[in-house]
Amino acid sequence: MTQPVLEVRDLRVVFDTDDGTVRAVDGLSFALERGETLGIVGESGSGKSVTSLAVMGLIPRPAGRIVSGAIQYGGEDLLAASPRRLREIRGRRIAMIFQDPMTALNPFLSVGEQLAEMTRLHLKHSARQARDHAVAMLEQVGIPGAARRVDDYPHQFSGGMRQRVMIAMALSCDPEILIADEPTTALDVTIQAQILELLKQLRRDRGMSIILITHDLGVVANACQRVLVMYGGRIVEQAAAGPLFEQPRHPYTEGLLRSIPRWDGESTQLLRAIDGQPPNMAHPPSGCAFHPRCPYQLPRCKVETPGLTPRDAAGGGFKACFVDVASGAVAAASGAVASGAVASGAAASGAAAATAAAKQ
């Protein structure tokens, strides 16, 4: 394998709030390979957005602080880089698109101005060049009548069109890495598919690497090669998309898969939510952060935090759990609830794997 384009090592980010210090990201490590789409999945508050902001150097200060870690990009540590150097990289090398296209574009500036200021800054375009480039980019992301619409203001575009504008803006300097933070969450379902298709096509054409942050497993199955599941600021499972959907090895991943409604599932089968609430990260549970909600909970889960271990003998991927979810080691877990849950869980995950395979 080649050198990864981006490598995050042992990243820890904390936020100071009224309730105390929140450990938003707690010892996160991952690598982004060239040309791949890496999905980061988790509930809100699991630290996935904070991770992306940390990579961009946009953790809101003074509330948020990066306590430790390294973000390696092209031989330099972004966390140690000067603000000036960071600004050179931001937008030019690593670009980002945000969740809500309604609020992420400046309502006071025309779309053309917002696109042009980027290339004028990074590519030293003249006003003329920048404008032409803006029109070209808008065309590329599929905005009809781009030459005419370049002087329009964001409020004159629909939600999907705005997200296209955001993408055009992010890609206008031809970055190596694109971070997409919930790019489709705020959009209608049909528009979601269009935007995902656009992202996939752009990745192919440009050979970009994409980090796709989402809580929507459908999006992950559709667009990602590799998936990272986060819970409570940590990675709980990491694997290639296929195996992950086929056979989740972490109770949380399994719970996530089970909670997706399926049109082809048995109608008698209950849709199962994961019990309990996401952890309050100002006062996280002891041991494994997931243990209060975990059907496989062991006594040691309350005390020890599981490290990342290989998912299975075949290699490929990691999980952070003492229990082997897939095998008969379920016996270690207690009670009828757990066994029932596993049974239905297996059915659901099997079905999910089928769709995942079909889509690839």
Added chain:
Amino acid sequence: MTQATNSAATDAGDSAQAAGRGPEASDKREWEALWEESRRIRGVSLWQDARRRLSRSFTARWSLRLLVAIVAVTVVTPLLPLQSPVKQDLKRRQFQPPNLRPVRLELPAAPSASPAGSAADPLETLWNRPSGLTRGMIRARLAVFGDWCVPSICGTDSLGRDVLSRILWGARVSLVVGIVASCVSLMIGVSYGAVAGYVGGWVDELMMRLVDILYSIPFIFVVIFLMTILGEPSLKKALFAYGIDQMVIFYLVIGALYWLTMARVVRGQVLSLRNEQFIEAARTIGAGTGRIVFRHIVPNVLSVVIVYLTLTIPSVMLFEAFLSFLGLGVSPPDVSLGLLINEGLQVITPVKTFSWLVVFPGLALTLTLFALNFLGDGLRDALDPRMKNR
């Protein structure tokens, strides 16, 4: 609300039990777990939350303390051993700078002997036509302190009157004007806004158009024009015959001027609350109209009303001071802070400035306005639910 949720949970549990099959049994357990969990979540009421945030704001906390102190002092002013606010002494006590020289009230030989209301009654000569309760308080003060009084620690004015005493008596007038006129505006504003918001439709449209028009009138000038006309001596006499003196006119005119914002805010609140989802939610769980009005609408409107009341009082006081300063408001022998500052400024000459005549009343007015404004701001921030947890 608790009642409703409880019964819903029980219902679900009952039906699960009636079916009596495996999966439903585990359903019931889940329901119970959910119920258990929801019971553990404690809501923080708007008022508790507001109090917490108010007490956390440094300025609001100190403004409140200062305000309580100011109000307390002005309420008990007649009880305090102060010098006479009206007694003039052109010969010996003119323009004394702040000092600690002992002073005594010049009481007539036998105050108790002279009948009340006569020229010799100290209440008539040493105080400015006190009435009812104030008379009683002054009598109590005379009984306790006799003729002893606080020295002129704030100096004396051009007519030899004690500035400290005049400031406190003036502050009483200013505060009373502020509070009474604000309450007048409150009554007008709340009823106008509530009617407009509640009736809605074209009535609301018409009423709010009128408010818009009134808003764009430079009211201060109209009021000055009105005060000019009402100050016409013959008219003044006629009104006085009906028991309407200048202060009453003042309350009415200012009250009639400051209701616009209140009306708008209350109307907006009522209007939005009518369509609010939590009102719908309350209805769906079977809350009656009375409960909705008292539990949901009144507290929400009340909080805005309180905030705007605390913000109206200082602007009314400022307006009173402004008019009195221009010689169009409270007129002697009544005193108010604006009038005192004006008097102080009148006697400034290039040769001699009697700075204490301006500084002390100015300080008193500024501190009061300051405290009221900041308390209002603090309350607004504290009661604005959008600010929750910020």
Added chain:
Amino acid sequence: MSPFKFLAKRLLFAGLTLWLVYTVTFFMMRAVPGGPFASEKNLPAAVKRNIEARYQLDQPWYRQYATHLGRTLKGDLGPSYKLEDYTVNEVIAQGFPVSASLGIFALVCALAVGMTAGVVSAVARHTPWDYGFMALATVGIAVPNFVLASLAVIAFVFMLNLFPAAGWGSLRQLILPALCLAAPFAGYIARLTRTGMLEVLGLDYIRTAHAKGLAPRYVVMRHALRGAILPVVSYLGPATAGILSGSLVLERMFAIPGMGSHFIEAATQRDYTLAMGMVLVYSVLLLFMNTLVDISYAILDPRVKIG
């Protein structure tokens, strides 16, 4: 809505407002016992002649109202009730340029100082600059302008002899009253700008701008400032009203021969016709400013459609 239609609507609204002001003041003036419409009054012969010629005292009230309204619409505000040989128009023509220069100077000062302080405070939040500016702004807001002016006169005129005590004509005479007039508004504008700026700086599109690699200063000036000063722009309407009324006090204190001095004079001398004419002029000024503010708001914010 087209700009033309907007202006037409505005004009109609302004007309309605002015008519209301006019009618109320007219009848108030008519009702006052010692006023121009009363039969018994002790006036100089010349003034009496003017008044009688103007108000047609022998006519019934509706005829008086109509004639007077017609003349007012033509811009003729009638003779002064107390000043011999002066018309209200002449008095206003004398005072207006003086008040306008004082008011505009004060407004510009307030905007320049207030916005700068507000932006600096927001960007350098929780630094001594922020606390210093906000403390000053608080003092500026809380101290009534006549108290501030009184103290300023004592300090700068009588103790330090830096400025002339009163009068009009030179820049030195303008500075002290204009600054005293501007102070509360500068304070308020500073607070508004700071709040607006902090709010905007927390918005998503500012994060987007940072994500584009733009320099912080550029982000503040080009992306944040516009949204941040919108509240300031809406405040300009009330600020104008405040500056107009504030100039009443300051013109009087500094003996500046502007409209404010004349208005107070008119009010204390019971010069009813002059006072009424000035109320109308002030109303026109305010309506004009409010329209101007709405237009500039629409120019600043592309989402706002005029009307």
